[in-house]
Amino acid sequence: MFLSRSSNVTAPVPAFDVDDRFEKVESQYAQLRGMIERSNTERNDMEERLSLQKVRLNELEMIRTQLSASNNTLHSELEDAKVKLSTTTMALDDARRKHTYEVDDLRRKHRHDHDDLKDAHRKEMESSLRQAHREELTEVERRLKAELDDERSRRIQEVQEVSTRLELHRQNTGLDIEQKDRENDQLRKELAQAHADFDRQKELNASLKHSLSEAHANNLSLETSNKAMKAKIDFLESDNQAQSQAFADLHKRMQEAIEAAEVANAKLRAEETLRRKLHNQVQELKGNIRVFCRVRPTLPSATEEELPAKIDFPDSIEDAKEVAIQGPEQKSALGKVTTSTHNFSFDRVFGPNSENAAVFEEISQLVQSALDGYNVCIFCYGQTGSGKTFTMTSPDGMIPRAVSQIYASAQALEEKGWRYCMAGSFVEVYNEDLNDLLGEPGELDRKKIEIRHDTDKKRTELKGAESVVLDSADRVHELLARASKNRSVAATKANERSSRSHSVFILKLIGENSITGETSTGTLNLVDLAGSERLAHSQATGDRLKETQNINKSLSCLGDVIGALGQGGGGHVPYRNSKLTYLLQYSLSGQSKTLMFVMISPLQAHLSETLTSLKFATKVHNTHIGTAKKQTRVKD
Template sequence: MEVAQRRNRYEVEDKQRAHKLEMDELRHEFKGEVDQLKREHREALEAMERRHRAELADEQTHKSRELQELRIRLGAEQQDLNLELLKKEREIQDMRSQVEALRSDLDREQTLKGALKQKITEMEATNMTLEERMRGLQDQVAFLESGSKQQADSFANMQARLQEALRIAEEARQKLIKEETERRVLFNKYQELKGNIRVMCRVRPVLDPSEGETAKITFPDTKTSSQIDVTGPEEKSSLGVINRKVLPFEFDRVFDPSVHNEEVFGEISQLVQSALDGYNVCIFCYGQTGSGKTYTMSSGDGMIPRATHMIYDNITKLQEKSWTYTMEGSFVEVYNEELHDLLAPGRESDPKKRLEIRHDEARKQTTVLNCKTVALDSPDKVEAMLKQAQNNRSVAATKANERSSRSHSVFILKLVGENSATNERCEGTLNLVDLAGSERLKHSQAEGERMKETQNINKSLACLGDVIEALGRGSAHVPYRNSKLTHLLQYSLGGNSKTLMFVMVSPLEAHLKETITSLRFATKVSYSKRC
């Protein structure tokens, strides 16, 4: 057993030594193969790195070349823009010079007109004196017919002097009529230089302290301001600090909350005169619900009553220049992209009497078929018509305002004038528009039928902005037919018509976002008219 165990132990030790030798040989072989693989992998990595470095260098060269070309192109475009800007500035300077020249001409014509009026007044006084003397002379006719040659000669002399005075008075009247015609031409040129499209801003006052805090709205110069600065909502800066951004907006005129309707009407009275002179005029108020649109347009001393009173006064004065006028008014609303007659509600239920828009291309006039028109021969009729239309207008409650106008109301005043002395004829239209409140759906929280109304209102307002923008650019196609509102006002927005937009804003902090939205829309219109 001991011999067998020794033999077995020796065999095990021999096998262990053989196995160890075999393992050492395998390790040596594997180490060589691993080293070979490492060398091959390292060489492959180095080759790949060299290739990528070459490709990266090529790409950087290509990008550098493209960047250089882009810089050259941007530099050329910047130079072209600078040249175009200089050209526009020279054109603006030329237009300002023309405006100043026309203002001088207008002042001279007004001075001449005043002198002629004074002369006519003197002539009328002379005529009255001559008529009194003529009546006295008629009492002496019997005596003059007695055959006394001296008295007959005296009567003939007086009669000749009377005829001469009448001739001079007629010449003065004809000259005044001619001056009125020339005044219309010069006045229209002056209005065109001021701009056929104008944008003004009015900030309503705080009506009640319980309305809430006011937003920060400032005017650089309260007397001659055409700019309004609004402090926008809070926003984070690049450093993470909350700040408030000041947003400047510039218009043709800005009215602060202390301004009354009388001063506002002073800005639009010239456009009312243009309507009397035979041009189409459109004046509309835009803004969110409760910003003062209806107050500005239809209140007791609003633009509509003041405009009609001014027209009546001027018609009376123009009668001495041989002008006679007829005036007709109608009142319609655009509600959910449908026309309704505010003076005869319920007629639209009859398909045969539904309102339809008809355009006369030759006369540049618009007619609304089946719409009731009222002959306006006194201010009282205008006030009664306004009251009736306001009672029939579509109003509804929204979350933005308890009594919100949900339609666009359009007061259409047609003026037709004829001159019996010169056979001149003029036909103008004055459109005074109170637009529906412009609320975002998120702010108004409208639902159901109210949401549909808000969507239609916002669509028509957007179409109105697109039309004015296209007119400002001089586009060959103006999308009047995209909404009923712009289709109705087609001949009062384009061509030689005059358009004035009032953007009405609220001073309250709660309405700040809506205020900024309204001002941005108006700025878009104001910018398009300068393009």
Template sequence: MERDFNNFKKTMEGTVTERNSLQETVDLLKSRLNELEGIRTQITAMNTKLQTELEDARVKLSTSNMALEDTRRSHTFEVDDLRRKHRNDMEDLRDQHRKELDRSRKNTDEETDKLRKEFEAELDKLIRVHRDELTELERRLKAEIEDERSRRIREVQEMQTQCALKFQNVGLDLDVKEREAQNVRGQLAQLTSELEREKSLKTNLQDRLTEASAHNLTLETSNRAMKAKIDFLESDNQAQSQAFADLHRQMQEAIDAAALANEKLRAEETLRRKLHNQVQELKGNIRVFCRVRPALASSDTEPAKIEFPDANTDSKEVVVRGPEQRSALGNVTTSISPFSFDRVFGPQSQNAEIFEEISQLVQSALDGYNVCIFCYGQTGSGKTYTMSTADGMIPRAVQQIYAEATRLEEKGWKYKMEGSFVEVYNENLNDLLGKSEDLDKKKLEIRHDTAKKQTTITDVTTVLLDGPERVEEMLKRSTKNRSVAATKANERSSRSHSVFILKLLGENSITGERSEGTLNLVDLAGSERLTHSQATGERLKETQNINKSLTCLGDVINALGNAKEGSHIPYRNSKLTYLLQYSLGGNSKTLMFVMISPLQAHLNETITSLKFATKVHNTHIGTAKKQTKTKD
């Protein structure tokens, strides 16, 4: 019995030790709760700061919720561990007690029953105490967690309410600004109409003044003629006959001189066309220009270092400096990439300055040649701005053509101008001037007339250009229908090649001469690397087709520069080159604008675009001085 009592005493001491360890665990949990209180205080301070920055507040709020969830899960795991440990300890005690009862059963049953009851009573008491402590601890933790969650929910609701109020205020401000902009636009339209009326009134007055001057001159001439006639009648018959013969002879000489002068003017115009074409061929039937767009003031990215060594002389060179690189030995080096073109335009250049360089090619189209002007470069480099804005190449080219056609009317020339606008999207042709709902339904086909070297597109919308203002309508309609999308490289990137086709049909009623020229103004889709644009799905397919067609264009230009007469030119490899087949080869004129962006992030794409343009330039720099057979 004494031995059994000592064993039971040791068991009780072990139970007390276990209780102390549980108490330490509870203290540890309390310290953890204090840490959570500190964390909660930090989160409260962070929420106060996040009220000034909405987006950061959402991110940090999400982080705080995740931390709270982790804490709750850790508390749950700790409570479960305590319960599991307590359950295992109770099982061990029951097993030990069962073994002791088995051993003591051999002695006296009464002592055993007494000890067992005392042990069970003490054990139940300990279990109740531990269970109550665990229940209280779990209740407090749940209450604190629920309080924290409800507080966070209230904070989120308050922040959402503030955001909604801010968005509502911003919407009201936008509405006010929009109404102000509409009022300004209305005033501008009214002033424009008044200015047009003043211009028309001034033109009418000038016309009337001219008519009055001509009428006055006619009256003076008639007066002198009447005086001469009176003198003639007063003279004798022989003098009258001689004077009449002299007047008739002078009049006939004046008529003959006027006819000879008009004939010389027509001959000079024909000679001018030939000489102009020869000058253009000497400059090169294919030329490459480079334009650097200015860096945006709002951009956070440091611009790349682009230099123009001969900006004050020929403006034909551009140098791109890469970022500084430090070698393993500590040496700092900078990569330098020099390029040379027919003309280089810096960031300060305007569209008017650029058009002065290409106006001679527009004149070649009016003279009866096929002309192609491309805008090539990475996405976001300013191609559409150069080509299709209000003062871009397309409106300026049409204005020049109308002005020149008006000047040639006095020499007997009459011109008919037809315009169409198509896009090459995923190797398919779309009519940008047609209805938007028919964009993917119409099947456009390219037809070539090998005898006339002319290209037509079946079922395409053709607009008769009776004035330069029609071009603005065409640009607006085509912009709505053109395929654009957002990529990692540009929030509004053109996903197709747009081609503005202007056919010029001229006929001289006096000499019988005819001319058929085509002006193609092409806004190529932006070239981009998949690693930079991160295109997927439909954007990936578009990017692959864009890069493929640009590669085919380079192959065609390279083949035109290196091939011999009668050799194969791979026009059919792309819809773009097949459409422009008769405007790229032969005695056609081609100008490629390579547009580059000064952003450091686009440095690799910039170097790639410049290398491609340099390859085109070097391919044809040797053939630029060769004479080609011209059309009469």
């Protein structure tokens, strides 16, 4: 059947197209889903921007780390600047943590809002209110964008403020460094003045020695005249009575000669007392705490892997006071290879060619101070294998030479009425326990040694330790041999025969002058410290690990005690933190003399331990400079 325009047939009403309606709803849902995905994409973009801000914060953190690394090379006087930098770092960390917390809060808030929008969207689809939902979604998107823009601008402003504070702090640090340099120049001028005073005292000491030699020669001539007078008296007594008057005259002249000899001897004793006083003043001008440095020569048996480090001596070789060590090569982030040079200053530096005789010549005056009645401590400090034990206990080392000098000086003082009693003890500090190195080998672990301090006389006694009277200088070699057999040694990665304890040779000198009634009591402590080494280098485990930890702890306590003594002012000195410092308490305080000998190894493999030892010694040296400065001001 065909229908035309003229056909009188009513057109049927089209029915409701459900599929078309459903497709429109699906299309609108797809559009709405696309809008949500674009919103998610923009949110991811904002998160990436936040990540960029975090990267910027990390770059600022790297800049702060570089500033901290550069500040670590400054002198110990810049500790205040380091504290300020540490405070700024803590503030930056707090700001970063606060920023992290706020970003997390924004993320949680965004997720919560997003979940709410999804629920609202689902409800609005069910109620066919798509247009209202679209407007509401647009408003939420606009509001989120505005909040993110505000947050981004605020974070950028905070980063700029942090950068400004870092720049201001860097400028303040530069001003502090300039101030410290000016203070160092002033200290050098004061040190030069102290050296000039020392030279004057040295000249005065030389003139007094010359006067002593002249008085001694006069005394010898008077003794010769006295003998001649006695011979003449014998001759005259055998003659007749006619020579009685001549005999009386000769007897009178003899009495005058005897009186002159007694006056000369009294003058010699007075000049000896004056010499002791002037000698102590000279030692105090040099400083009651001094630091020497000795570089061990490279052994002929060194392997190719044991390459020597580059060590220079900027000043005179004969009287060197500075040492410069070139550090390892460092590669920067840009690929540039650089090397850093570490400069250290001491009271005296001995190069690899120096012998024990030259070293002892510098410390012989301290040995004389012990004979004059003062307490003296001489330490050998350094990493394992740097030559400490050789310097101390070799046949021509410091201990045999010191004992020989003491005996020679004591014999020279006998003609002035002095008599000395000398007794030596040898102990070791092993794992914070005291062992008697002169005792029987089987009794080391069972024999208990107790430290007793006499606070009134400022003396220390070792109950349970053997004390040997040294009746000759050669006796010390026997004691060194016995102590060497009993001392605790073990093999480590750093040395096949590493000392695992601190050995302390204690020589007590008690003198009495039968003519003047004077007495003197001095103590000479010669300490061979155990090798300082890092656990990463020695690779110690088990008992060796415990030994290394105790060694490093006692060395740190020794540095703390010397630092506290350098501060002065009667503050607390932590002697009891270590058995070593508690044993030497009265030999480190008061008018005692302390010499730190830092031994360094020239091998490249020991470079890190060498630098650590030198930094510790530099801290002690700076303490000595401060102490000498205070003493000079008091004397002025």
